[in-house]
Amino acid sequence: xxxxxxxxxxxxxxxxxxxxxxxxxxxxxxxxxxxxxxxxxxxxxxxxxxxxxxxxxxxxxxxxxxxxxxxxxxxxxxxxxxxxxxxxxxxxxxxxxxxxxxxxxxxxxxxxxxxxxxxxxxxxxxxxxxxxxxxxxxxxxxxxxxxxxxxxxxxxxxxxxxxxxxxxxxxxxxxxxxxxxxxxxxxxxxxxxxxxxxxxxxxxxxxxxxxxxxxxxxxxxxxxxxxxxxxxxxxxxxxxxxxxxxxxxxxxxxxxxxxxxxxxxxxxxxxxxxxxxxxxxxxxxxxxxxxxxxxxxxxxxxxxxxxxxxxxxxxxxxxxxxxxxxxxxxxxxxxxxxxxxxxxxxxxxxxxxxxxxxxxxxxxxxxxxxxxxxxxxxxxxxxxxxxxxx
Numbered sequence: 142x143x144x145x146x147x148x149x150x151x152x153x154x155x156x157x158x159x160x161x162x163x164x165x166x167x168x169x170x171x172x173x174x175x176x177x178x179x180x181x182x183x184x185x186x187x188x189x190x191x192x193x194x195x196x197x198x199x200x201x202x203x204x205x206x207x208x209x210x211x212x213x214x215x216x217x218x219x220x221x222x223x224x225x226x227x228x229x230x231x232x233x234x235x236x237x238x239x240x241x242x243x244x245x246x247x248x249x250x251x252x253x254x255x256x257x258x259x260x261x262x263x264x265x266x267x268x269x270x271x272x273x274x275x276x277x278x279x280x281x282x283x284x285x286x287x288x289x290x291x292x293x294x295x296x297x298x299x300x301x302x303x304x305x306x307x308x309x310x311x312x313x314x315x316x317x318x319x320x321x322x323x324x325x326x327x328x329x330x331x332x333x334x335x336x337x338x339x340x341x342x343x344x345x346x347x348x349x350x351x352x353x354x355x356x357x358x359x360x361x362x363x364x365x366x367x368x369x370x371x372x373x374x375x376x377x378x379x380x381x382x383x384x385x386x387x388x389x390x391x392x393x394x395x396x397x398x399x400x401x402x403x404x405x406x407x408x409x410x411x412x413x414x415x416x417x418x419x420x421x422x423x424x425x426x427x428x429x430x431x432x433x434x435x436x437x438x439x440x441x442x443x444x445x446x447x448x449x450x451x452x453x454x455x456x457x458x459x460x461x462x463x464x465x466x467x468x469x470x471x472x473x474x475x476x477x478x479x480x481x482x483x484x485x486x487x488x489x490x491x492x493x494x495x496x497x498x499x500x501x502x503x504x505x506x507x508x509x510x511x512x513x514x515x516x517x518x519x520x521x522x523x524x525x526x527x528x529x530x531x
Contacts, residue, residue: 142271143250144187145240146178147326148259149195149220149233154375157482157490163197165259166204167379168462170386170425170443171397171408173204174373178257179211185267187255188213193239195220195231218243238344244335251332256346258326262382264393265327265368274329277304279362281334281354284327286370290315295375297324297347301363306355311348322363325370369393376488380477383460387423387441396425408446427463449505466505478502 152159158167165175175192182190190208194201194217201217208215220239221232234242240256243249253271257263265284274282283306285299294315299322300308308319324347337353338344354361369391371382386394398406402415404422411426417434424438427446435452438444442456445463450456453470460477467473477484481494483502493502 142187142254143189143191143252144182144255144257145243145250146175146190146192146257146259147236147239148175148201149193149231149239150260151196151231151233152260154488156376157484158376158379158479159196161197161480163194163200164373166197166200167373168445169262169373169382170394171427171445174262175201175205175259176211177262177394178259179205179208179213179215181263181265181267182255182257183211183213187267190215191218191243191249192216192259193218193220193234193243195233198229198231218246233343235343235349236346237338237350238342240330241335241338241340241344244332245340248332250330250335254330254332256328256330260372260374261326262371262373262391262394263325263327263368265325265366265370267327270327270364270366271329273364274362277360277362279329279360280331281351281359281361282329283351283361283363284325284329285322285363285365286325286368287321287365288323290318290321293318293321293323295372297351298322299324299363301365304362304364306351306361306363309347309351309355311345311351322365326372376477376484377486380460380475380486383443384441384458387425387443389423396423398425398428404440447505464505466503466507468501468503471501480504 148163148165150164152164166173169177190213192201192215198219205215220234221230224230253275255267270284283299294312296312298310298313298318298320299306300319310319338350373379373382385391396406398408400406405420405424407426408428410428411430413432414434418432419437421439423440425443427444429446430444430448432450433452436450437455439457442459444456444461447464448461449466451467451469454467455472457474459473459475462479465478475486481492483491483493
């Protein structure tokens with residue numbers, strides 16, 4: 142069976158992470174978000190997958206390649222152009238426009254097919270959903286879920302009558318939302334759907350295609366299912382997703398590595414004297430990370446691979462991306478560290494380099510100026526370089 146993953150967006154609501162990573166590549170405990178979607182598709186028999194790409198397309202293409210190591214076949218539809226200097230310029234066509242581009246190139250979708258948004262972590266029975274969709278002779282089915290009223294304005298709001306969609310609001314203001322049943326970014330379509338999508342223009346599933354289907358009275362249904370779903374479309378959602386996985390609230394994502402003590406998981410070759418640090422789980426520490434004596438780590442926290450946590454540093458309910466070095470005495474509470482950025486769980490961001498704080502937060506491969514010559518020599522030997530970047 143055939144499927145599509147929507148991965149062309151710029152991810153503006155999860156900046157600064159998406160300055161250098163496309164949103165589907167955001168790490169969820171060592172694996173990119175999109176890898177979980179591919180595993181789900183494969184589990185339910187969808188092995189021919191096309192991914193539309195645009196923003197930082199090479200990051201996705203390089204990691205997933207042809208899909209063979211995931212036991213599926215993956216190909217890519219690039220939305221954009223190449224300029225006179227050979228630079229790729231992304232020009233996304235919207236969620237529905239991206240689908241149409243693939244079908245206009247050559248009719249790939251010749252039977253019932255699945256479309257997944259690349260910014261959700263889901264555990265839904267796709268086979269059961271397809272069976273229900275076909276039983277209704279539907280040309281479009283959106284999988285929906287009930288959510289708390291305070292977050293409905295982040296999503297498409299759906300109103301159904303005996304399963305048939307009667308109203309679809311694209312991210313309405315809270316006081317205008319007609320229900321608390323929302324679009325989860327999981328869609329089932331028949332090839333007939335392409336009759337209602339124009340070619341060569343930007344066109345959106347939620348704000349344009351779905352209202353069109355309702356207007357013409359097409360057989361368009363909403364199926365409410367009970368499954369785990371985390372929308373990672375905004376920075377607070379991403380922080381919450383990591384928090385919930387580490388806390389064991391998300392059952393379909395396993396914490397990798399070895400559990401060396403209750404609630405404390407590590408990758409390979411973590412350099413730490415466990416008797417000289419204060420660690421309270423749940424915590425994940427990636428491989429080749431150094432935790433110096435006197436550091437304190439309070440879960441739920443994730444410290445990625447190749448990090449360096451100095452003596453006296455505190456990491457509390459925080460997410461530290463790879464190659465991060467936290468200086469002596471720093472206290473991080475409810476924060477995410479990503480390269481030169483420190484981000485709180487609401488999305489407020491500090492550029493530590495611009496703020497002259499890179500003596501506290503910097504790349505673990507750098508050697509700070511204030512080390513003595515002997516300390517620098519030891520660090521150089523640890524990093525395997527004779528020419529450290531001071």
